[in-house]
Structure formats: C-alpha cells, structure tokens
Amino acid sequence: MATLKLHSLVKRFGDVTAVNGVDLSVENGEFLCLLGPSGCGKTTALRMIAGFENPTAGDIFIDGMPVTAMPPNRRPTAMVFQQYTLWPHMSVFQNIAYGLRLRRLARAVVEEKVADGLDLVGLAGYEKRLPSQLSGGQQQRVALARALVLEPKILLLDEPFSSLDAALRVRLREELLRIQRQLGIATIFVTHDQEEALSLADRIALMQLGNIVQLDTPSELYAHPRNLFAAEFIGAMNLLPTHPSDPTLGLDPRTLSLPPGMQGNASLTVAIRPEDFQVTVPSEPGMWTGEVEQTMDMGHYRKVLVTLAGASAPVKVFMAKSMEVRERQTIGLTPLRYLVYAEESEPVEVVPDRPMPQA
Amino acid sequence: MAGSATTVMRSMVGRSLRLVAGRPWFGICLLLLLALVVLGPMLNVFLWAFTRNWAYPSLLPTVWSIEFWDDTFARADILEGFIASVWISLIVTGLSAVICLPAAYAFARMQFPGRTFLLLSFLATNAFPRFGLYITIAVIFFRLRLIGTVPGVVLIQLVNTLLFMIWIPTAAFQGVDRALEEAALDVGASPLRVFLQVTLPLVAPALAAALLLTFIGTFYETQGALLVGVPEVRTLPVVMIRLINNQVIVQYGAILSVALWVPSLLLLIFAQRVLRGNTIASGFGV
Numbered sequence: 001m002a003t004l005k006l007h008s009l010v011k012r013f014g015d016v017t018a019v020n021g022v023d024l025s026v027e028n029g030e031f032l033c034l035l036g037p038s039g040c041g042k043t044t045a046l047r048m049i050a051g052f053e054n055p056t057a058g059d060i061f062i063d064g065m066p067v068t069a070m071p072p073n074r075r076p077t078a079m080v081f082q083q084y085t086l087w088p089h090m091s092v093f094q095n096i097a098y099g100l101r102l103r104r105l106a107r108a109v110v111e112e113k114v115a116d117g118l119d120l121v122g123l124a125g126y127e128k129r130l131p132s133q134l135s136g137g138q139q140q141r142v143a144l145a146r147a148l149v150l151e152p153k154i155l156l157l158d159e160p161f162s163s164l165d166a167a168l169r170v171r172l173r174e175e176l177l178r179i180q181r182q183l184g185i186a187t188i189f190v191t192h193d194q195e196e197a198l199s200l201a202d203r204i205a206l207m208q209l210g211n212i213v214q215l216d217t218p219s220e221l222y223a224h225p226r227n228l229f230a231a232e233f234i235g236a237m238n239l240l241p242t243h244p245s246d247p248t249l250g251l252d253p254r255t256l257s258l259p260p261g262m263q264g265n266a267s268l269t270v271a272i273r274p275e276d277f278q279v280t281v282p283s284e285p286g287m288w289t290g291e292v293e294q295t296m297d298m299g300h301y302r303k304v305l306v307t308l309a310g311a312s313a314p315v316k317v318f319m320a321k322s323m324e325v326r327e328r329q330t331i332g333l334t335p336l337r338y339l340v341y342a343e344e345s346e347p348v349e350v351v352p353d354r355p356m357p358q359a
Numbered sequence: 360m361a362g363s364a365t366t367v368m369r370s371m372v373g374r375s376l377r378l379v380a381g382r383p384w385f386g387i388c389l390l391l392l393l394a395l396v397v398l399g400p401m402l403n404v405f406l407w408a409f410t411r412n413w414a415y416p417s418l419l420p421t422v423w424s425i426e427f428w429d430d431t432f433a434r435a436d437i438l439e440g441f442i443a444s445v446w447i448s449l450i451v452t453g454l455s456a457v458i459c460l461p462a463a464y465a466f467a468r469m470q471f472p473g474r475t476f477l478l479l480s481f482l483a484t485n486a487f488p489r490f491g492l493y494i495t496i497a498v499i500f501f502r503l504r505l506i507g508t509v510p511g512v513v514l515i516q517l518v519n520t521l522l523f524m525i526w527i528p529t530a531a532f533q534g535v536d537r538a539l540e541e542a543a544l545d546v547g548a549s550p551l552r553v554f555l556q557v558t559l560p561l562v563a564p565a566l567a568a569a570l571l572l573t574f575i576g577t578f579y580e581t582q583g584a585l586l587v588g589v590p591e592v593r594t595l596p597v598v599m600i601r602l603i604n605n606q607v608i609v610q611y612g613a614i615l616s617v618a619l620w621v622p623s624l625l626l627l628i629f630a631q632r633v634l635r636g637n638t639i640a641s642g643f644g645v
C-alpha cells in the first residue's frame with residue numbers, strides 16, 4: 001500500500017494558484033523528488049503534506065488514513081527545512097531530544113535514540129554543541145537526525161542542501177541516500193536542481209506552474225521527456241524547429257526521418273541530446289554540416305558549439321576527446337537518436353536506420 | 360519602522376567604532392572624556408553621601424561620616440516615598456506588560472487595518488511635549504477624582520511606558536524566524552508549547568530589556584507623579600524635590616541619589632544574567 005496519497009490537491013493564495021490539482025502516490029521506502037523551476041509550487045505542495053498549509057481543495061492520505069484536517073504537530077511526517085532551523089537556545093542534544101521528550105519516552109531511551117541519530121549522520125560526540133558552533137552542513141545533518149529519530153512515516157526535505165557549497169552538497173546527497181536506503185523510509189525531496197533529482201530519486205515528479213507534468217524514473221524522464229518543457233528542463237538538449245511544409249525555414253525536413261503521422265504538420269520541434277550526435281571530420285555528403293564556433297574541455301569529454309544551417313542557436317555537441325576539432329573548422333553531424341514534438345501530442349522517438357558513414 | 364531605526368542606529372555605532380579603531384589615541388581620549396563627564400559627577404555624589412565636612416580646596420571630604428544615612432532613612436517621608444515608588448513602579452510595569460505584550464505579539468504577527476497608524480500613535484505620546492499632555496490628563500483626572508490617588512499616578516505613568524513596551528517586543532517578535540516555530544510544531548509540540556519553549560526564549564532578552572527600561576523609567580518619573588500624585592501620593596523623586604527645595608543639605612540629595620542607583624544596579628545585574636543565560640544554554644535540562 002502506498003504510504004502517501006495526494007488526491008486532486010489544490011492550493012490558492014488569493015489569485016495565485018500555487019498547486020493546481022496534484023495527484024501523487026509514494027510507495028513504501030520510495031525516494032521521490034519533486035522537481036521544477038522556482039515558483040512552480042514544490043514548497044507549497046510539501047508544506048501541505050506536512051500540515052503547514054491547508055489545501056484549498058483535495059485530500060491527503062497517509063497509510064490510507066485521511067490527514068487533510070490534522071494539524072502538523074500530530075502528523076506522522078518530519079521535515080527538514082531549506083533554511084537552518086535548529087533552535088539556537090538549545091544544544092544539539094536538546095534539539096534532537098525535543099520531539100522524543102514530547103512523546104514521554106524514558107530518559108535512557110531518549111539518550112540512546114539521540115546517540116543513534118547522531119551516529120547515523122556522523123556527528124557522534126557533538127551533543128553539547130550549540131547550533132551557532134556548527135557549520136551549515138553540520139546544522140543540516142542535525143536537522144536530519146532530529147527528523148529521523150522520531151521514526152516518521154514520511155521524511156520531507158525542502159531543498160535542504162541548497163545553501164551549501166557544491167562539493168558538500170554532493171557529499172550530503174550521497175549520505176542522505178545511504179541513510180534513506182538503510183532505514184527504508186518513504187522520502188519526498190524538493191529541489192530545483194535536475195542533476196540532484198536525477199542522482200537521488202527512484203521517481204521524479206516534474207512540476208510546472210502547479211501541475212505535475214511528468215512522473216517517471218530518472219532514466220525514463222531523461223530518455224523520453226513528455227513535452228518540450230521537460231525536454232528543456234532535464235539535462236542538456238538541443239531544440240531545433242523544422243517545418244515539413246516549408247523546407248526553407250528551420251532544419252531541412254528531408255534530412256530527417258520524420259514519422260509518417262507528422263509529415264503533414266506545419267511546425268515540429270526536433271529534440272536532440274548533445275551526446276546523440278556522431279561527429280565526422282571532415283564532413284561527407286548526406287550529413288548535416290556546420291562550423292565549429294567554440295570548443296570547451298569538460299574534463300572527460302569535449303563540448304562543442306556548432307553553427308548549423310536552419311538552427312537559430314548554436315547546437316551543443318558532446319564528443320570524445322580522442323577526436324580533434326578546431327574552431328572555424330567545418331564538421332559533419334549525424335543524429336543517432338532524437339525526439340520529434342508536435343503541438344498537443346505525445347513525442348515520437350526516431351532512431352534513423354540509415355547506414356552511418358564511418359569517420 | 361522599528362527595524363529601520365535599529366539599522367540606522369547600528370550603522371551609526373559602526374561608523375563611530377571604525378573612526379575610533381583607526382585612531383587609537385583619539386579613542387582613548389574620547390573614553391577618558393566620557394568617563395570624566397559621566398562618572399565624575401557620580402563619584403562626587405557618591406563621596407558627598409559619606410561626608411560630614413568638605414572644606415573647599417580639599418580633593419576628598421575632610422571629615423567622613425555615615426550619620427546622614429541614618430538621618431535620611433529615619434525620616435518617615437523618605438522611607439514611605441521609597442516604598443511607594445517600588446510598589447507603583449512594580450504595578451505600572453506589570454500592568455504595562457499585561458496590556459502591551461499581547462498587543463506587541465498581535466502587531467508583529469497579524470495584519471489588520473490601521474496597524475501602522477496604531478503603531479505610530481504610540482510614538483506620538485513621546486514625540487510631543489509631555490507636560491501639555493499631562494495637564495490635559497490632570498484636568499480629566501480631577502473630574503474623575505483621581506488626583507492624589509495611587510490609581511491616578513499609575514495611570515499617568517502607564518502612558519509613558521507604552522512606547523518601549525510596544526515597540527521593543529514588537530520588533531523582537533518580528534525577529535523570530537517562523538520556520539523555527541514550524542520546526543517545533545513539526546516534531547509534535549502544541550502551539551502553546553511552541554510559544555512557551557521556542558518563541559518566548561528567543562524574545563526573552565528583548566522582553567527583559569523592555570521590562571527593565573519600564574521599571575527604571577517609572578521609578579524615576581517625576582512630572583506625572585508630581586502633577587497627579589500630590590499631596591496624598593509621594594514617590595521618592597517627589598519627596599526629593601521637596602527636600603531639596605526646603606533645606607539645602609547636600610547630603611540628603613546625595614544619599615537619595617545613591618539610594619536610587621540600587622534598583623538600576625539590581626536590574627542591570629538581573630538583565631545581564633538573563634542575557635547570558637540565554638546565549639549560553641548548557642546542560643540537558645529543558
């Protein structure tokens with residue numbers, strides 16, 4: 001049975017609709033990311049689950065029980081906030097013990113659970129510190145321990161690492177995933193960082209303007225973004241317009257293997273991942289040819305911007321560093337896989353079966 | 360508003376500190392001058408309180424004595440004045456807290472029409488000449504037969520306390536991060552418990568400062584007490600004025616002055632303890 005179920009959840013603030021009819025269910029032990037640009041309603045959705053906002057409409061069920069009317073202090077959820085929220089007048093021990101003491105547990109039990117919690121987040125021995133004596137990363141670890149010792153049914157995190165530096169963010173991400181797997185706790189993690197979501201989630205709920213536009217595994221979301229917003233938001237993507245009725249605008253449709261159902265459309269968008277190009281130097285007949293505008297060394301691969309006929313912006317291409325290209329050089333590009341988007345319909349994946357010219 | 364005032368004050372203090380930091384000699388001279396201006400008269404008063412005879416050119420009293428202390432506190436009017444002052448100040452501070460603190464919480468947390476206007480109106484009681492206001496109040500009190508009564512004095516002194524008791528706590532409540540309260544709700548604390556165990560400890564230093572300022576301000580308040588209290592109710596400052604007007608014995612004034620330091624010092628020590636207790640919370644007992 002699903003641990004959490006949201007049913008047509010809506011939240012309006014005056015004229016602003018922050019969450020616009022969200023349906024979602026989170027399974028036992030699942031790690032779900034709510035992903036989307038700033039202002040799309042992620043925090044509002046999470047705060048409704050925690051009980052800090054009352055839904056305008058819709059219902060929330062935890063373990064099958066309706067909790068929509070339950071105040072936050074009685075919900076079996078625990079939250080880690082975006083900003084640091086350790087109580088400054090309490091020590092680390094007191095912060096973590098606070099919720100346990102409210103449950104009237106014996107002193108020895110409280111001490112044991114606090115010690116276990118601190119162990120889990122790698123801060124054993126920090127009991128007597130004050131929050132002001134901890135770094136940002138340590139404070140968020142304590143906040144995580146404070147949430148976990150209560151053994152909530154659902155762990156909620158709202159961009160908990162967004163104010164930390166990049167290296168620390170990656171480390172805490174890995175730590176969180178290890179802990180989540182170890183405890184098997186259903187987790188909802190809010191982030192606007194698609195890379196963070198891809199690396200953490202079992203499933204990602206991609207949000208736009210208060211709606212979930214796609215709910216899928218990271219690899220599925222990456223391979224088959226359901227609309228242009230998803231295509232552009234997840235990973236790097238080239239969006240190239242083409243017009244079957246007018247070959248002079250955009251990409252020449254004759255160089256594409258357009259699906260039969262789409263050949264009558266006035267305008268389409270072709271989405272190609274930068275790693276889905278085969279690069280040929282020099283170019284050969286039958287390929288797209290373009291001029292290299294810029295090359296960037298990205299460590300284990302090379303990123304190249306190519307000016308392509310029919311493309312309004314330079315096309316991003318990722319290629320192996322074993323192949324040499326120079327700026328201003330003309331190269332050949334062969335797309336190995338792409339998606340074609342028509343307005344108001346599902347995208348179609350195309351894997352051209354033409355024989356590839358060898359480089 | 361209160362926030363921007365503090366910011367301005369902070370930047371002014373910051374600027375003068377930087378000025379001093381750049382020129383150590385300038386700073387030291389400024390400090391000595393300040394000590395001379397502030398502490399000089401206080402030291403002089405302190406010495407007079409233990410003097411029988413102080414011949415002019417001598418730097419210190421020529422004949423020391425504590426006999427005037429006995430004389431001073433043997434006087435019934437002074438002792439009664441002291442007791443009256445303590446009681447009235449306690450009542451005024453308590454009443455002010457009961458009225459103002461919930462109001463401050465509402466100002467900080469709720470949006471209602473006329474909020475800004477109301478908040479500013481408390482400034483008005485201090486921005487305009489006080490004595491005019493007092494005369495008007497006295498006229499009304501006269502009709503209500505409140506002149507010469509303790510409730511009359513308490514009421515007029517209450518007017519004075521509104522500004523500090525509203526503005527300081529309002530700013531303090533506004534300064535509490537709501538997420539800290541939500542985090543407490545989240546782990547299971549009831550709203551009342553959140554207020555008592557999270558909000559209140561966070562604003563306690565500011566509330567203590569407001570109470571302290573109110574008590575001391577009321578203890579030394581003279582105009583209102585003089586206008587409304589006499590002849591029946593005489594607080595210590597009122598008694599002092601009469602003493603000084605009637606017979607010029609420097610020691611009486613000096614001793615009363617020194618005696619009046621006591622509540623200030625006590626409350627300063629108390630405030631310091633509250634502030635320290637709050638910043639260095641240690642031990643596991645909640």
Ligand SMILES: Nc1ncnc2c1ncn2[C@@H]1O[C@H](COP(=O)(O)OP(=O)(O)O)[C@@H](O)[C@H]1O
Pocket residue numbers: 013016017018036037038039040041042043044045
């Ligand atoms: N308390 C509130 N009052 C009014 N509008 C709000 C409030 N909270 C959020 N909003 C609005 O709702 C929308 C979604 O906000 P939020 O859930 O914080 O987005 P996200 O977390 O995805 O950045 C935004 O347009 C925001 O301005």
Ligand SMILES: [Mg+2]
Pocket residue numbers: 042043044
């Ligand atoms: Mg947010």
